[in-house]
Amino acid sequence: MGVHAVEITNRGVYQYNLGRRLSRDIVLAARKMGRVGVAFGRYSDSPERNGIPMKWFAVIADDNDELEEQMAKYYPEVVDAAIVLDDTILKGVESWSWDGLHPVNERVKEKGVMIVVSNQSHDELLKDVHSKDLPYKLITIPGEASFAGMWVIRDDKSEARIMGALAAALPDMLSPDAVKQIFKDKVDQDAAERAAKQLVTRVVEPGEGNPAEPYRYELPVWQDLTEYGIAVVGMGKGGGYHGGKEGYEPTRSTTFRKHLSRTSRPVTNFDACTQTRDCWLNCPDEAYNVTPDGYFEVDYGACAGCGKCAEVCPEKIIAMVPESEFEDEASVYDMWKKDAAAYGKFFQAKAAKGWVKGQIVGPHGYIRKGQYDEEIKKTGIK
Amino acid sequence: MTMTMEFERIRGVKAAPLPEMYTSGHRTCQGCDSALNCRYVAKAAGPRSIVLGATGCMYVANTSYYSTPWAIPWMHTQLGATGSATLGVSVSLKVLMRKGKIKNEPINVIGIGGDGAIADMGLAAVSATLTWPEYNSLIVMYDNESYANTGVQVSCQTPYGAHTTFSPVGTVKRIMHKRWKKNTAAMMAAGHPECRYVASACTAYPIDLMNKVRRALSIGGPTFVAILCPCPKGWDFDPRYSHEMGEMACKAGMWANWEMMDGKLTFQTPSSGIIKGMVERAPVTEYLQRQGRFDHLIKEDIDHIQKQLDKIWGEWGIPAILPFKVAEGELA
């Protein structure tokens, strides 16, 4: 059987426990098959932060020598399977400063698989996923991203379903029987079995996908660090909107953006905006620019998608719209300034897919006691 | 005494200053109100400021991996050293100005530490700094009610019964954290006769927060402000509700907004309404049921918390500030 490596990418905190458990499950299932393995995360990912993509790994081998050889490289450069627990992560992974943007499929080996929990079609997903030079299989498990915070787990059987899917996708690595053995609960076992039959698979050819070039940074050599040592020059203090004299635009980081933390982004109905400033004032990521005419424009490079602005807006005119609705980070303020009527239609269409203050659409963390149980009941997972 | 900065009072949201002295690019959680607090403090203080930041989320999540969100000078200090680092900078500026080695001008010196840094490990250093009347400084405690950066562990500011990694909900022990929150800001106000300004604020009331920061920085001498910063990761709630969590905490009486300035104590919204009897304190149940860290609480736990709050607001010598009264018959 040789050596197998699996990488799991999830949103920090929200699928932390799911990612961790999956990495362990892979090793435990492999153990049932008489193999050995190691499950681990990336130290630099911790402490995990709400929304920021992070990774888990599982490396399994037939014997300890093989395993040691693989672990000597530590983080696998190539994986047999990449599992993605939130389909909005397909836009890319920027985990920390200076790391740049990493395509979520970058480690997938030739003819390897990428398994994504998603309700979107493959065509839609391939608009986001960066193209590779090698062919690989894209497999979707129908479903929404799971959510659970630090203390309360949303028991939506994602764990069992993904393990079932993995065994179906990589029969060389994991047998369905081994997967069954690690789940004691019959409900989980059934969920694993069912998921295996629900997979939608497609071969992705070299060059297929998002053609955008992922941005990377070159880390300085030590000689170039002698001037400041462990200090860095401070950020600029911002200035007028787009370099002009009016409004205000902060100086933003050039080595870390929050845009890849998002599962949804705020979109404003500018026609109905009364310019209370609450959105701008409450943003923990300084993502709003102040335009010369006193409106508030989100810089989608900086926005982390927390939803605070939408929630505090007294007019309820900011909609949090799923990331899957967008292919770029174009300013919606520019769109509105260009053609207010067209923008109005655009806003209505997008807002219908998301939520405004007072609405709860789709899970995005703990809202109140008992909420997860209700959601599970609705989806019919027993 | 070295001169302090003069500030305009911020008269409302529309008058909030625009420039960001703490800007985009910090590796904080979605909805992080501790980061928002740094933004407010830096914004209120302005460019002629120096910030000292203790180890914690506002160090590791801010200046993560050789980057910085600070547009004003900032330096890291140790977990227990917010007070001493702040004092060091303040003393240095004063002496260098006195000796003509640097230009004589008002410079804000602000130490920012979390609840672990200020109320646990660094309490002695903060207290010491508040005894030096000749050095101007502001120490800010961002209270997210845990050691958040290391994975959400119990601090002396963690509320009763909360689920943390050091107080997990187990099959045998449901509640492992039975300590009540230390009254840190009140301690600072009561214990340091030379400290002219201590306040308690919350990120859900940003204009109040920023004005408190400005008053602290302009009054002269050492000052202290404690700020409740709802934490979506540690408290476990959807980050969209960070603002609402702050409001709910204050309205239920789990936190109080107040200000002690030159010996006079006043309360601010919404605590002022509660104190004056104009508004009922909200029952704490709803606040507790909105956060995963309290998901395991049963009626007996919630009742205990409510009872404590009723005592704090109904029986304390000074509600939310001083837990004791003068005994009957002691005074003339």
Place this chain on the structure above:
Amino acid sequence: MVLEKAKIGEEHEALMSGCEAIAVALALADVDVLTGYPIRPYDTVINYIARLIADGQMDADLIHAEGEHSQFEIVKHACVTGARVFTGSSGVGWVFAMEPMVTTPPARIPVVAICGNRAIDDPGAFGCEHNDQYLVRDVGWMINWADTAQEALDLILMSYRVAEDPRVFLPCSLGVDGSFLSHAMNIVKLPSKAQVDKFLPRYDRGKLRLHPDNPISVAVQVNEDWLQELRRTVNEGAIASKAVVEQAAKEFYQIFGRQKNPFFEEYMTEDADMVLVGAGTLSLSVRANVRKLRKEGKKVGFVRMKWLRPFAAEEVRECLSRFKAVGVIDRDYSYGSPDFSGIMFHEMRSALYPAKKHPLFVNFICGLGGREIYEADVREMVKVMENTIKAGEVKETVTWVGTRSR
């Protein structure tokens, strides 16, 4: 208190203890911010400093911290803001300040401190031992030892000169043996302010200064992508410090006529077969007894180490490889170390490894807890070295000299 009011700033002689001499050096060096916290024996220097400030002889702010941790944090941050600073501690007080101490060199902050060498608890004892100062030898502090009040004054000035050199910007600690140096009173030549100003330039941090005119973020968090390179930059400072010590000693000698030998001092080593090596005030007893033994025909000498960091490996190699036997005196211990010996012994023996000629190395652990080193002790050390030379090999590496034993 023996300082006469009008005399700081004028060149003259005075009778004073090491602590007092250090206080005068600080006044002459125009130190800006100092911190103190009571622990013996270093804290006497703070008493003198306080007196100087109270009487207007020193223009500086003295902060009485509430603990050593805060003490060292305060000066660290005062220094990064551009102030010339001073602080100190002893024994477990020094240990309590470890956190600020280890975080000072990486941010290239030239704090100057004295370590009033004192035994580390437990048991509590305030007599002289060197382990406290040695604790910072790996993390970027420069360390040196004075043997007289005069040298304490001189090395304080030298420490500022070297630490504040922009090629170095590393903190420096002067070891002041408890009681013997800190408190015994000797005749000291006090320099004039003009001489000191000539030797010691103003402290200028340049781009590393924490001030609103220079908005930098100091000590940002890092991960494995950065730390190795950043440590390498600190290493450059340590490497550079050696040449700066040499240069500073040359300049010092030109102005004050002392500190001709930058890193160590040789005493009666010209035709010696064996030498003792040590640091601090034990040198008094060793020198006196080396003279006696010389009169008896023993070809013994003494090498007194001043700077242990930076370690002048080439110079030490060149010096010690001339002898048949080297006896390193450790006023410290290093439990469980190679051959269960002392810290300076390890440093010296390992420094000699690349030398073409290897002397026989033996170690003497003594003087612990403030116990004096007597004539009988020195004679015993010389005897051991003689026997070792005769045997042609080291039979027993370590001797705990002067220890009551059956």
